[in-house]
Amino acid sequence: MGGQHGMRGYLLQTIITVLDSLSQSSNWQTVTIEPNDESEKVDIKWELTNGEKKLVQVKSSQNTIGFASAKKWVAELKTDTLADRYELICIGHTDTKLNETDDIDGVKIVKKPLDFDLLLSNSIVKLDEFYEKKNRSKLQATIKQILVNSLNFKFGHDSIFGKTITKEDFDNVLLNWLTAIEKHVSKNPFVQFTGFDSEEPVLTLEQVITTNFLKLIGWQHFSKDLSLDYFDDKQVSNETATVDYYITFDSKLKDSTTNHIFINSLHDYKYPESARAEIRKFIKVTNIITEDFKAKRKIDSEKVNGIFNILFWISTDNDDINKDFIYQNKEVFRNEYLEFDQHYFLVDNAKANFIISSIVTAKNYREDLPVKFLYPITEFNSSFNKIGKRGSQLPPEYINTNILPIIKENSEKISVLLFCSDPYNKENLKKIIWFLIRLTSGLANEYIVYFSDYSMDFQNEVLDVLQSFDNNDILDKVSVKKSLFVETSQIADLSIPNTADLSATIEAIQSEGQLRINPIFKEQLPYGDILKPILNTDKIGAQDLKIFLSHKGIFLKNADKRKLMDLMVSLLFSPIELENFINLINVKERPVSSIPYFLPTITETPISEIFNQIRPNFENITHGLQAKLNSPVVFAPDPDQPGLFVFSSHVEKKDPTKHIALNTIWEPIKITYQKINGGFILNNVETNSKDAKIIANRINTIIKEELLEHGHIADQTTEIKFSDFTSNTERVNFLLSFNNIDSSNIFIRQDIKGLKYIFDESKEIPEIYKDRTEKELIILFRGKKLEGLRELSEDFFKEIILLEEITISYYFEVKGVKSYLSVRYDFSDALKIRPIDGNFRSQAYLHKNYYVKQVRKIADLEKILNKEVERLKIEKLQRFGKI
Numbered sequence: 092m093g094g095q096h097g098m099r100g101y102l103l104q105t106i107i108t109v110l111d112s113l114s115q116s117s118n119w120q121t122v123t124i125e126p127n128d129e130s131e132k133v134d135i136k137w138e139l140t141n142g143e144k145k146l147v148q149v150k151s152s153q154n155t156i157g158f159a160s161a162k163k164w165v166a167e168l169k170t171d172t173l174a175d176r177y178e179l180i181c182i183g184h185t186d187t188k189l190n191e192t193d194d195i196d197g198v199k200i201v202k203k204p205l206d207f208d209l210l211l212s213n214s215i216v217k218l219d220e221f222y223e224k225k226n227r228s229k230l231q232a233t234i235k236q237i238l239v240n241s242l243n244f245k246f247g248h249d250s251i252f253g254k255t256i257t258k259e260d261f262d263n264v265l266l267n268w269l270t271a272i273e274k275h276v277s278k279n280p281f282v283q284f285t286g287f288d289s290e291e292p293v294l295t296l297e298q299v300i301t302t303n304f305l306k307l308i309g310w311q312h313f314s315k316d317l318s319l320d321y322f323d324d325k326q327v328s329n330e331t332a333t334v335d336y337y338i339t340f341d342s343k344l345k346d347s348t349t350n351h352i353f354i355n356s357l358h359d360y361k362y363p364e365s366a367r368a369e370i371r372k373f374i375k376v377t378n379i380i381t382e383d384f385k386a387k388r389k390i391d392s393e394k395v396n397g398i399f400n401i402l403f404w405i406s407t408d409n410d411d412i413n414k415d416f417i418y419q420n421k422e423v424f425r426n427e428y429l430e431f432d433q434h435y436f437l438v439d440n441a442k443a444n445f446i447i448s449s450i451v452t453a454k455n456y457r458e459d460l461p462v463k464f465l466y467p468i469t470e471f472n473s474s475f476n477k478i479g480k481r482g483s484q485l486p487p488e489y490i491n492t493n494i495l496p497i498i499k500e501n502s503e504k505i506s507v508l509l510f511c512s513d514p515y516n517k518e519n520l521k522k523i524i525w526f527l528i529r530l531t532s533g534l535a536n537e538y539i540v541y542f543s544d545y546s547m548d549f550q551n552e553v554l555d556v557l558q559s560f561d562n563n564d565i566l567d568k569v570s571v572k573k574s575l576f577v578e579t580s581q582i583a584d585l586s587i588p589n590t591a592d593l594s595a596t597i598e599a600i601q602s603e604g605q606l607r608i609n610p611i612f613k614e615q616l617p618y619g620d621i622l623k624p625i626l627n628t629d630k631i632g633a634q635d636l637k638i639f640l641s642h643k644g645i646f647l648k649n650a651d652k653r654k655l656m657d658l659m660v661s662l663l664f665s666p667i668e669l670e671n672f673i674n675l676i677n678v679k680e681r682p683v684s685s686i687p688y689f690l691p692t693i694t695e696t697p698i699s700e701i702f703n704q705i706r707p708n709f710e711n712i713t714h715g716l717q718a719k720l721n722s723p724v725v726f727a728p729d730p731d732q733p734g735l736f737v738f739s740s741h742v743e744k745k746d747p748t749k750h751i752a753l754n755t756i757w758e759p760i761k762i763t764y765q766k767i768n769g770g771f772i773l774n775n776v777e778t779n780s781k782d783a784k785i786i787a788n789r790i791n792t793i794i795k796e797e798l799l800e801h802g803h804i805a806d807q808t809t810e811i812k813f814s815d816f817t818s819n820t821e822r823v824n825f826l827l828s829f830n831n832i833d834s835s836n837i838f839i840r841q842d843i844k845g846l847k848y849i850f851d852e853s854k855e856i857p858e859i860y861k862d863r864t865e866k867e868l869i870i871l872f873r874g875k876k877l878e879g880l881r882e883l884s885e886d887f888f889k890e891i892i893l894l895e896e897i898t899i900s901y902y903f904e905v906k907g908v909k910s911y912l913s914v915r916y917d918f919s920d921a922l923k924i925r926p927i928d929g930n931f932r933s934q935a936y937l938h939k940n941y942y943v944k945q946v947r948k949i950a951d952l953e954k955i956l957n958k959e960v961e962r963l964k965i966e967k968l969q970r971f972g973k974i
Contacts, residue, residue: 127253143175151182158188297358309484332376345471361408417644429648449510465496469619493665515542519666526616541574682934689809690772705797718782811931813918823889838901845898
């Protein structure tokens with residue numbers, strides 16, 4: 092009894108201290124529980140901001156507390172203590188006289204009920220007021236309870252030692268705790284979906300997260316827990332197929348089409364290493380349910396339907412927030428499991444996080460207006476009543492989007508907000524602005540582009556981009572901002588209010604005029620019907636489209652290219668997605684040539700310092716050419732190779748003979764500089780364009796002049812030419828040396844696939860070869876294992892031929908990806924020039940087999956392989972003493 096009574100007393104002391112600390116948060120300086128320098132009758136000591144001292148005693152009882160007992164405690168409290176104020180707190184039922192008394196002998200009497208839950212609830216209310224005064228986020232009830240309990244523990248712990256707590260320390264503790272919670276939650280917005288008050292029965296964590304996500308995207312009118320019993324022939328048992336949620340509504344992107352959306356949700360505290368069983372189960376049960384819907388005519392086969400089976404699978408582990416769970420599991424969605432007339436979507440953390448953050452950011456802007464999703468016009472929804480449509484329901488096609496247009500509007504102002512999950516990039520911003528204006532016909536009052544990583548450090552770049560459109564309206568109307576992470580206060584009200592007319596068309600505000608841009612395809616972000624001429628080329632097959640869609644988490648059984656194209660034109664793609672698509676289908680007509688130049692260094696200065704010192708002027712590098720560079724000449728360190736400085740762009744020329752969407756030709760140009768062993772700066776030029784070669788030569792000349800002026804190099808440039816070899820045999824051996832890959836950790840085996848040469852008329856040619864020397868016949872071998880040709884092993888044969896080209900196919904395996912890289916080493920068609928000569932160069936071509944096409948960023952794989960080819964070139968050139 093005594094022990095319980097004592098524990099209760101100590102706990103009540105701390106609760107009262109916490110409550111009073113929060114209640115009188117502005118008028119105290121320090122507080123001590125069980126102070127060492129006061130009478131044992133003093134439970135709490137306060138030092139107030141006005142310099143006064145207040146001593147408090149806390150008394151509690153399950154029995155009635157009488158006036159006489161209180162008067163005795165007051166006398167004991169005032170004995171042997173000196174203070175400006177005294178206070179007796181009586182916790183429990185008080186008698187009538189004490190209940191009517193507020194002061195005894197100058198001691199303030201405070202009465203509180205012996206109700207722990209009520210005292211804790213009052214503390215939580217005061218905690219809310221504290222954070223509100225500090226302009227901090229409102230908290231979920233569970234988090235507030237945790238914070239109050241933590242405060243009670245801290246005060247209780249400090250009371251053991253009679254430790255004094257200052258007001259500043261108290262505030263800092265509460266603010267630091269909240270900051271730590273906010274930092275954790277900002278990394279994982281799904282955590283915040285777990286605490287909404289709901290009138291529904293108690294839900295699992297998985298159900299709370301999913302239902303609130305569905306409400307956020309306007310899919311709140313769903314049916315739950317659809318199930319169907321069936322006999323599983325494989326398991327030889329009775330089973331139940333269940334779909335968690337079903338929603339149906341008219342398609343926003345296709346006329347006369349009804350969407351049927353079946354959703355299953357999974358929640359993990361951490362994503363599993365293998366998801367094969369769960370995904371196969373999802374596919375199976377949704378197939379069974381959808382077939383039952385068809386049989387019962389809930390899906391009318393005589394009408395046009397869109398069937399979307401969505402697996403919403405999220406993890407609340409912060410390490411999984413940006414994990415590409417889709418890419419990890421796309422192979423599980425195999426054709427034999429899928430049905431022809433259905434779309435299968437896998438939504439992971441990264442996809443859901445983008446949607447949530449975009450909508451919450453939009454809700455935070457012009458807060459009194461509802462969020463509306465913009466529905467772009469295509470050939471499938473081009474009827475008059477669909478033009479400019481927008482509404483509160485997210486189209487299911489956009490559930491995995493990386494780019495999302497949202498409208499906030501009233502009769503006075505239309506705001507179009509465009510969210511992009513790509514990192515901020517100056518060049519991509521041009522494409523996004525073009526996309527925005529084209530999407531809305533330029534009829535909005537303002538356009539805001541959001542990136543999650545945007546900062547004010549980029550504002551000058553943004554201004555450059557806006558000015559490049561040469562349109563004052565764009566300067567006035569377009570801005571770029573940073574998108575927010577989800578916070579509880581922003582998504583507490585999940586219902587997106589309807590407007591009087593969600594299907595209203597965007598009306599032109601005549602006084603504002605209309606934006607018009609002269610589109611340049613390289614600076615466009617094509618969507619809808621604009622994609623059709625691109626997708627319709629022979630270079631793009633149905634399998635290419637299916638692989639690309641699988642990277643987005645969209646899976647189909649259908650191999651009909653026309654139907655796949657119909658889906659593609661209904662989707663929106665970010666700049667990076669389209670770049671990856673271009674890499675996937677290998678739009679470029681031929682491999683880019685890489686020509687090395689070597690500059691002898693005379694200082695030990697690192698390449699990074701060299702580029703910080705020099706100030707080249709590239710203003711006139713395109714003078715006199717019917718071509719232009721798409722970006723300013725700026726050399727920057729390669730993120731993966733800090734010692735490599737790179738300028739990469741495209742040279743643009745118009746081709747009026749082609750379709751308007753494809754009538755501009757871009758040829759890549761890439762120039763690099765790096766220091767290599769042996770005292771050289773390696774300058775590499777990669778391009779096929781005649782104009783680009785001229786531009787590259789001008790750039791390199793300007794940089795060379797700067798390097799000479801700053802004393803970094805000697806006045807000479809080493810170019811490896813056909814004529815630089817002392818004999819025909821040395822040249823042959825040099826080219827054949829690329830068949831030796833003993834030093835490579837990337838290439839596993841190799842095969843010579845091509846040789847090009849002529850016989851050297853200055854040499855005595857054996858009779859058996861004389862028939863091949865007439866009319867300067869160029870001999871070209873194509874095949875396999877040409878290293879087995881007997882002549883190549885004979886020195887006399889090497890000496891009588893002018894070998895100009897060798898093609899070698901290197902087999903590699905990089906991170907599980909297996910394929911071939913064909914590399915042609917030659918001397919720039921030297922045999923066609925008189926006198927015979929030409930620069931040494933290489934061209935690499937990656938064979939895009941099934942494994943390669945599964946890679947999300949093929950460009951990154953090519954970068955690894957090309958780096959190894961460049962390493963081989965330096966190795967062989969050094970071995971033969973050319974550098």
